[in-house]
Every structure is written in structure tokens, then in C-alpha cells.
Amino acid sequence: MKFPYTLLTSGDYTLKNVRLETGFEYDDQDVVRTKTDLFCVEIVKGHIRGVTENKISANAIDAKGLLMLPSFKDMHIHLDKTLYGLPWQALSPKRNSVKYMIAYEQEIIPRLLETSIERAEQLISLLQNYGTTYARTHFNVDPTSGLTSLEHLEQALQNKENSFKAELVAFPQHGLFYTDSAPLMKEAAQLKKVGFIGGLDPYSIDGSIEKPIDFTVELALEYDKGIDIHLHEIGKSGMKTINYLIDKVMENSRLQGKTFISHAFALGHLTDRETEEIAEKLAASKIGIASSVPFRGTIMPIPLLRKYGVEVVIGNDNVQDYWSTFGTGNMLQKAHLIAELYGYETEYDLSRTLAFATQNILPLDEQGGRQWPKTGDVADMVLVEASCSAEAVSRMSSIKALMNNGKLFWKNNDSF
Structure with missing residues (x-):
């Protein structure tokens, strides 16, 4: 296979409309859904500078609501x-x-x-x-x-x-x-x-x-x-x-x-x-x-x-x-x-199973607190066509972009 991506940027930049997991939704004691929201993610010198409230900015690269996960x-x-x-x-x-x-x-x-x-x-x-x-x-x-x-x-x-x-x-x-x-x-x-x-x-x-x-x-x-x-x-x-x-x-x-x-x-x-x-x-x-x-x-x-x-x-x-x-x-x-x-079929278990693809890096901790991405993390991640980790694992969702040390590559034939 030829390299399926185009290098979009390799400098310092901000991504907007990035979907990140923010917690779990419960029915009694059971996790029934993963909550997400849209954020801006700032990349500086190949690392995460910050995760902030989503803002409309002409200078930011639009992640189009895709789910950000740790790269595999x-x-x-x-x-x-x-x-x-x-x-x-x-x-x-x-x-x-x-x-x-x-x-x-x-x-x-x-x-x-x-x-x-x-x-x-x-x-x-x-x-x-x-x-x-x-x-x-x-x-x-x-x-x-x-x-x-x-x-x-x-x-x-x-x-x-x-x-x-x-x-x-x-x-x-x-x-x-x-x-x-x-x-x-x-x-x-x-x-x-x-x-x-x-x-x-x-x-x-x-x-x-x-x-x-x-x-x-x-x-x-x-x-x-x-x-x-x-x-x-x-x-x-x-x-x-x-x-x-x-x-x-x-x-x-x-x-x-x-x-x-x-x-x-x-x-x-x-x-x-x-x-x-x-x-x-x-x-x-x-x-x-x-x-x-x-x-x-x-x-x-x-x-x-x-x-x-x-x-x-x-x-x-x-x-x-x-x-x-x-x-x-x-x-x-x-x-x-x-x-x-x-038999990892529940929302919670599927979300935990993502760890096998990411070598144990997960967006949410066991209690549903956001632990990734955080300031200082190496900017290695993917943008996925999924609503949450559980869906990505269950449906083997499509990868639309990947990032390696802050260098952002977008899948060929996908508009950006």
C-alpha cells in the first residue's frame, strides 16, 4: 500500500471541533453511554500545549467533530x-x-x-x-x-x-x-x-x-x-x-x-x-x-x-x-x-478494551475522569469516525487522520 495520507501541517497549530470523551453516563451503577464534547487542542513543538473550550477560529484546523484517540x-x-x-x-x-x-x-x-x-x-x-x-x-x-x-x-x-x-x-x-x-x-x-x-x-x-x-x-x-x-x-x-x-x-x-x-x-x-x-x-x-x-x-x-x-x-x-x-x-x-x-460487550468494557490498541493509554480513567490528552503529552493521536471509544472498538471505525509528534496527516480523498 502507498502512504494513504497527505501531510497537512508540521508546525505549531490549533485544532478546533475536536471530539473528546468527558465522562460516563450511568443508569444506577451501570455505564450506559460515554459523554463527549467539542474542544480546541493546541499543538506546540510536537506536544499538547493545552485543551480548551471550543472556539470558532479562522486560523484553526477543523477536525470536523471527529473523535480524537491515542494513536495505535x-x-x-x-x-x-x-x-x-x-x-x-x-x-x-x-x-x-x-x-x-x-x-x-x-x-x-x-x-x-x-x-x-x-x-x-x-x-x-x-x-x-x-x-x-x-x-x-x-x-x-x-x-x-x-x-x-x-x-x-x-x-x-x-x-x-x-x-x-x-x-x-x-x-x-x-x-x-x-x-x-x-x-x-x-x-x-x-x-x-x-x-x-x-x-x-x-x-x-x-x-x-x-x-x-x-x-x-x-x-x-x-x-x-x-x-x-x-x-x-x-x-x-x-x-x-x-x-x-x-x-x-x-x-x-x-x-x-x-x-x-x-x-x-x-x-x-x-x-x-x-x-x-x-x-x-x-x-x-x-x-x-x-x-x-x-x-x-x-x-x-x-x-x-x-x-x-x-x-x-x-x-x-x-x-x-x-x-x-x-x-x-x-x-x-x-x-x-x-x-x-x-465477552467485553458493555459500553464500559468496550471502552477499556481500546487499551490493547493504544498500549494502555485511555481517554478516561476507570471512574470516567478525563486523563488524556493532557498538557505535555506527546502529540501522537488519530481522528476517528466514531462517537466514542466503545463504538470505535465495536465497529472498527475508519481512521480519517493521524498525528505523529505533532505532524498532522489527513487521509487522502477526505476533504479538510
Whole structure:
């Protein structure tokens, strides 16, 4: 997809007729409606200068009564190896294991790298079409591609720097020791632009839980990085890996709040009591869970994890690639799917579910007090064709404009 917006302004300016949520309306104790009103929002040097009474001003940009929401964040995606931008290709019926897919990647990566910059940009434009201005993206580190995936991804991100931001995860997709990726991972870990050290199914790929986790922890500590481990394994090996990582993080407090387990499907195959016990441990160690939605037959205990204080972040993961063809790039759709999966149907619950698209930034607090936007906030937001957050989630409402660090982009073919 080509970039679907036109840059309207990048300086200091005021938006008028901005719809903001102001509170909840109750019937007895139940929230039945979200109240909104129109305001002026002043943007100065990429931040919110103020939110004031709506006034008619010839100099202000008209937001036309559109709802302003925090811009969306995709917290688990692979921008470096999409098939998006190439002809349609469904999954191979031979795709029956991660090791098979590693061999397949070794075969096709050299050819994909020839156009990976252009296709990464197209995928970013798709995300932006749906209101996403930020992503945590993994990039392959493996003997086949070396650090070329990173180099190409960096170029794509540089080309999109006015409208998009990202944090980078060095990801040993072919295993740390299953292939000779450990030296490359150490090289990647030394780069300032890399924020996280990744990992992949230590037991099933590398034949050990301890050796890969210890190596990852050592890199993270030595170079002051976070950790984000892909863990698809279920059963004993999956839970042993989770518990071993918890122990390592508890031993090294610098990793607390900076460590994530992506997918963690083992958590979806426990008894209620077992889930509560591991949720308590994850919360105590400040290890978060990052994943996509839905979960291919596994019902993840997201409500219980959040109840115990575990940070849960969501992303698209795959968008038309050779691992999955179902990702749409739409974070509102992810929030919508979570609402469907867990029965979040009321006005209040739907409004809270928006947090999965915005990485926990919500316009209203739990009591209905306005908490966003406020003076000093970074001006990252979207204008949505919806009356409130609940409607935006339920109907996956259209994005009409997005703002990145105060730079306002308006959707092409929409008048302004």
C-alpha cells in the first residue's frame, strides 16, 4: 500500500471541533453511554500545549467533530520479512514445524531481501492506514541474512521517520545454537538502535532451556537491553522455560519491567489454579506477555493475567507472510477480537478494551475522569469516525487522520 495520507501541517497549530470523551453516563451503577464534547487542542513543538473550550477560529484546523484517540501501537510484528506487496501466496501444506520453516527461510530469504526495503515501507503504510504510528518490530538475525535484515529495516524506517516510530528486537529466528547465530546476536546486541534481545523456543529448537536463556540474559545485562522471547511450546517444556526466565529476572532486577514472553501459549493449557499461580509470579517479576490475537485454538488467559497485574501487549505478528496470512495490520481489529473472545460487550468494557490498541493509554480513567490528552503529552493521536471509544472498538471505525509528534496527516480523498 502507498502512504494513504497527505501531510497537512508540521508546525505549531490549533485544532478546533475536536471530539473528546468527558465522562460516563450511568443508569444506577451501570455505564450506559460515554459523554463527549467539542474542544480546541493546541499543538506546540510536537506536544499538547493545552485543551480548551471550543472556539470558532479562522486560523484553526477543523477536525470536523471527529473523535480524537491515542494513536495505535503494534507491539509484536515482523516488518522485515513480509510477503505484503508481492502476489498472493497462501501457506504451504508442508508447513508443519518451526524447523521446517527455518529451512524454508534459509532458502527464500536471499531472494526476499532484494525487495525487503520497499515491502517493509508498504507494510508500514498499511499499519498507518489503520492508525498505527508505533511498532515493536522483530528482525531476523541468522547466518543466512547476517544483519542485512536489520540494515534494510533501518532504511525503511528512516524513509518513514516523519510519520512512524519503532523499537527493534534482534530475533534469532533460526535458533541461537541450532544455527550459528549466537555470534551475530552478540554483534546486534552492541548496537544502540537495538532495544531488545529476542529468542525462540529454547528447548525444541536449541535442545536446552538453560543455555539459550542464560546467553540471552547475559547479553541483555551486558548491553542494557530488554528481552522478548518467542515461546510457542506448550506443556512441560513451555512452563519450565517460563519459570526459568522468571527466576533469572528475579535474580537480576535490571530486567524487571523490560522482559516479555511473546505468545506463551503454555499459559493457555493450565488449570485455573495453575494460571493464578504463574500470573502471580509473572506480576512479581514484572514480566509482560506479548502476542497476537486470535491464538489458533488456544484461549489465552488474558483477563486473569491482567487481573493479577501482568502487562499484556498485543500486535499483528504476521501480515501476509509465509508463517500466517491472516494479519490485517489493524490494531482496532485486534481490540475488537479481544472483546469478542472474552465477552467485553458493555459500553464500559468496550471502552477499556481500546487499551490493547493504544498500549494502555485511555481517554478516561476507570471512574470516567478525563486523563488524556493532557498538557505535555506527546502529540501522537488519530481522528476517528466514531462517537466514542466503545463504538470505535465495536465497529472498527475508519481512521480519517493521524498525528505523529505533532505532524498532522489527513487521509487522502477526505476533504479538510
